[in-house]
Amino acid sequence: MSFVRGYSQNSSFESIHGREKSAKLSESEALKRMEMERPKVDKYKELNELVLNSKLNKIYNKQSFELITKLLEINPELYTVWNYRKEYLINEIDGMNEINKHEILENELYFVLKQLKKFPKSYWIWNHRIWCLKLDNLSDWENELKLIKQFLTVDSRNFHVWSYRRFIIKCMKDISKDSDIIDFEEFKFTTSMINKDISNYSAWHNRSKLIEMLFNKSPVLSKDDVGDNKLFQYLLIFNNKDINEFLIKELELFKTAIYTDPDDSSVWFYMKWLISEYFLNKIENDEKIDIITKLINDIKELNELEIEDNENGNDNKWCLISIVYLMKQLYKIDKLLVNLDEFNNYLTILQKIDPMKRNRYIELNI
Amino acid sequence: MNESLLAEKHVMYVKDLFRHPAYLIHFMADHLKMNALYWGLGTLFLLKHQKEFERSEVIQFVISCIDESNGGFGAAPKHDAHMLSTLSAIQVLKMYDAIDELTDEQKDRVINFVKSMQLEDGSFQGDRFGEVDTRFVYNAIQCLSLLEALTPEIVNPAVEWILQCQNFDGCFGMVPGAESHAAQAFTCLGVLAITNNLDKLPNCELLEWWLSDRQIEGGGLNGRPEKLPDVCYSWWVLSSLSMLGKLHYIDGAKLQGFILSCQDDSKGGISDRPDKEVDVYHTFFGIAGLSLLGYGDLTPINPIYCLPVSVTDTIKQYPYRFT
Numbered sequence: 001m002s003f004v005r006g007y008s009q010n011s012s013f014e015s016i017h018g019r020e021k022s023a024k025l026s027e028s029e030a031l032k033r034m035e036m037e038r039p040k041v042d043k044y045k046e047l048n049e050l051v052l053n054s055k056l057n058k059i060y061n062k063q064s065f066e067l068i069t070k071l072l073e074i075n076p077e078l079y080t081v082w083n084y085r086k087e088y089l090i091n092e093i094d095g096m097n098e099i100n101k102h103e104i105l106e107n108e109l110y111f112v113l114k115q116l117k118k119f120p121k122s123y124w125i126w127n128h129r130i131w132c133l134k135l136d137n138l139s140d141w142e143n144e145l146k147l148i149k150q151f152l153t154v155d156s157r158n159f160h161v162w163s164y165r166r167f168i169i170k171c172m173k174d175i176s177k178d179s180d181i182i183d184f185e186e187f188k189f190t191t192s193m194i195n196k197d198i199s200n201y202s203a204w205h206n207r208s209k210l211i212e213m214l215f216n217k218s219p220v221l222s223k224d225d226v227g228d229n230k231l232f233q234y235l236l237i238f239n240n241k242d243i244n245e246f247l248i249k250e251l252e253l254f255k256t257a258i259y260t261d262p263d264d265s266s267v268w269f270y271m272k273w274l275i276s277e278y279f280l281n282k283i284e285n286d287e288k289i290d291i292i293t294k295l296i297n298d299i300k301e302l303n304e305l306e307i308e309d310n311e312n313g314n315d316n317k318w319c320l321i322s323i324v325y326l327m328k329q330l331y332k333i334d335k336l337l338v339n340l341d342e343f344n345n346y347l348t349i350l351q352k353i354d355p356m357k358r359n360r361y362i363e364l365n366i
Numbered sequence: 367m368n369e370s371l372l373a374e375k376h377v378m379y380v381k382d383l384f385r386h387p388a389y390l391i392h393f394m395a396d397h398l399k400m401n402a403l404y405w406g407l408g409t410l411f412l413l414k415h416q417k418e419f420e421r422s423e424v425i426q427f428v429i430s431c432i433d434e435s436n437g438g439f440g441a442a443p444k445h446d447a448h449m450l451s452t453l454s455a456i457q458v459l460k461m462y463d464a465i466d467e468l469t470d471e472q473k474d475r476v477i478n479f480v481k482s483m484q485l486e487d488g489s490f491q492g493d494r495f496g497e498v499d500t501r502f503v504y505n506a507i508q509c510l511s512l513l514e515a516l517t518p519e520i521v522n523p524a525v526e527w528i529l530q531c532q533n534f535d536g537c538f539g540m541v542p543g544a545e546s547h548a549a550q551a552f553t554c555l556g557v558l559a560i561t562n563n564l565d566k567l568p569n570c571e572l573l574e575w576w577l578s579d580r581q582i583e584g585g586g587l588n589g590r591p592e593k594l595p596d597v598c599y600s601w602w603v604l605s606s607l608s609m610l611g612k613l614h615y616i617d618g619a620k621l622q623g624f625i626l627s628c629q630d631d632s633k634g635g636i637s638d639r640p641d642k643e644v645d646v647y648h649t650f651f652g653i654a655g656l657s658l659l660g661y662g663d664l665t666p667i668n669p670i671y672c673l674p675v676s677v678t679d680t681i682k683q684y685p686y687r688f689t
C-alpha cells in the first residue's frame with residue numbers, strides 16, 4: 001500500500017512509547033539505510049508471505065509450525081500469525097487424551113513465556129497464553145501465580161499482569177470448593193503489595209474488589225490457619241459483616257499510608273470509596289458521624305504538619321480535597337455539622353494551590 | 367520548545383508514512399496498517415489536507431482488506447478480521463463518505479461479522495478467539511452506528527455490561543473487575559453516548575474528578591494515578607470530559623503547551639512525551655486533543671466518534687425513528 005510516491009524515509013506505523021528520538025535522515029542517508037537493510041527485508045518478506053499463504057491454504061504440518069515460530073520470534077505483534085498458531089494447535093490436539101494435550105500446551109506456554117519476557121506489554125501474547133490455559137484441563141495454576149509474582153517484581157503496575165492474575169484466580173475458583181478461601185488469600189496478597197508500596201494503585205483497586213466479595217462470602221478459619229493476627233481481625237470482620245469495624249480498621253491503614261507519602265494520590269482515591277454511600281448506607285448515623293469527624297481531624301492534623309514542612313507554607317492539596325469531600329458527606333447526614341464558611345474557605349484555597357483545576361472548585365456545591 | 371502547531375511538518379510526516387515501505391520496520395508494521403490509515407487520514411482531515419491521498423486508492427486498499435472468511439476487515443490484505451481493524455476500516459470509508467462503495471452484500475457481511483462477536487453477557491470479543499475488552503464493545507457499537515444497524519437486542523445487553531465495568535473510583539476497566547484506565551473511560555462513555563444512554567451513568571461527579579486529576583504538573587495528562595503523562599491521554603481524558611460536559615475542569619492552555627512541546631520540529635509528528643520518538647498514533651491523538659481544545663483553525667472533532675464533526679453530522683441518531 002502506498003498513497004504517496006517515493007519511499008518512506010522515516011518511522012513506521014508502530015506505536016512507540018518512551019523511545020529516544022531519532023534524527024531525520026537525508027535522502028542519501030535514507031537510500032543507504034534502505035540498501036543496507038535490503039537483505040533482511042527480502043528474507044522477512046519471503047517468510048511473511050510463506051506463512052500467510054500457508055495459513056490461507058490451511059496447511060498444518062511441522063514445517064509450517066516451525067515457520068510460524070520463526071516469524072513470531074522476529075515479530076510478536078503479528079496477530080494473524082498467532083491465530084494461525086492457534087489453528088495449528090487446535091488441529092494438533094484434536095482427539096488427543098488430556099495428558100498428551102497438556103504436554104503440547106505446556107510446550108506452548110514455554111514459548112509464550114519467552115516472548116512475554118521480551119514484550120511484557122503485548123496484548124496478543126498475553127491473550128495467547130490465556131487461550132492455551134482455557135484449552136488445558138491439567139494446568140498448573142500455582143506455577144502461573146509464581147510467574148505473575150516475577151512479572152510484578154519487574155513492573156508492579158503492569159495492567160496486563162494484574163488482569164492475568166485475576167483470570168488465573170477465576171480459573172482456580174471455578175474448580176475449587178472453597179472459593180472464598182482463595183479470595184481471602186488474594187486479600188492477603190494485596191495487603192502485602194500495599195505494605196511494600198503504598199503507591200500501588202493497582203493493588204488498592206484489587207483490594208476494593210476483594211472486599212466486596214469477602215463481605216458477600218468469607219471463609220471460616222482459625223487464627224492458626226490465618227497466621228497473622230491483623231489479617232485474622234479482618235477475617236472476623238468479614239465473617240460478622242461488621243462494616244463499622246471494617247471502616248475503623250481500614251482507615252488506620254489509610255492513615256499510615258498518607259503519613260508515608262501525603263502527595264501520593266492513590267490512597268486518597270481509595271478513602272473516597274471508604275466514605276461513600278456504598279458503605280455509609282450500611283451503618284448507623286452516629287457511627288457515620290464519628291468516623292467522618294475523626295477522619296477530618298486526622299487529615300487536618302496532617303495538613304498542619306504539611307504547612308510547616310512546605311517551603312511556601314502552602315496547604316496540602318490532597319488534604320484539602322479530601323476534607324471538602326468529607327464535609328460534603330457530613331452535610332448529607334446533618335447540615336448543622338458543617339461550617340459553610342470553613343467549607344468555602346477551603347475551596348478558595350484549593351483554587352489557588354491547584355489552579356489547573358480551578359473551575360471544578362468553583363462549581364462544587366455542597 | 368515549540369509554541370505553535372507545525373502543521374505543514376505533520377502533513378509531510380504523515381505523507382512519508384504512506385509512501386512505499388523501505389526499511390524492515392516498515393514491513394514489520396502490517397498488523398497496524400488499517401489503524402494507522404485511520405490515524406493518518408484523521409490527522410490530514412484535522413489539518414484540512416484531506417486531498418493528499420487519492421480517495422479511490424484508499425478505498426480500494428480498504429476493500430482489499432476484507433477477510434473473505436467472515437466479512438470483517440483485517441489490518442492488511444491476508445490478515446484476519448478483527449474488531450480493531452474493522453472499525454478503522456469503516457471510519458476511513460465514512461470520512462470519505464464512501465460507505466456506499468461497499469456492495470449490499472459486503473455491508474451485510476460486515477454487519478453480521480460485528481454482531482456475531484457479541485457474547486451472551488452483552489460484551490464483545492475482538493475476534494473468534496475470545497479476548498473480551500470494553501474497546502471491542504466500543505468498536506462494535508460505533509461500527510454499527512456508522513452502518514446504521516444498531517438494534518435494542520444488541521445495544522441493551524452491551525450497555526448493561528459496560529456499566530458493570532465501573533470501579534470504586536468512578537472510572538472503567540477493560541472488563542468487570544479490571545483496574546480503571548482513562549482510555550477505558552473513552553470507550554465506555556462512548557458506548558453510552560452513541561446509544562443515548564449517558565443518563566444511566568451513576569457516580570458522574572466521582573468520575574469527573576478522577577478524570578480531571580489526570581492532569582499533573584507540567585500540564586500533561588496521565589492514564590492512571592501515579593503514572594507519567596502521555597500525549598495520547600490528551601484524547602482519551604479530554605474526550606471523556608467533553609462527553610460529560612466538563613472540558614473546563616482541566617487547564618486547556620497548559621495541556622496545549624504540553625502537546626506542542628512533544629512535536630518533532632525536524633521530522634514532524636508528535637511523540638508521547640517531549641524529546642521522544644514520534645509515531646502516527648500520538649500525532650493523531652495529540653492533534654485531536656488540540657482540536658477539542660479549539661486550537662487554531664483545526665477541523666472540529668466529535669468527542670464521541672473521534673471523527674471530524676462534518677463527518678459525524680450525517681450519522682443517524684440512535685434510537686432510530688421508524689417512519
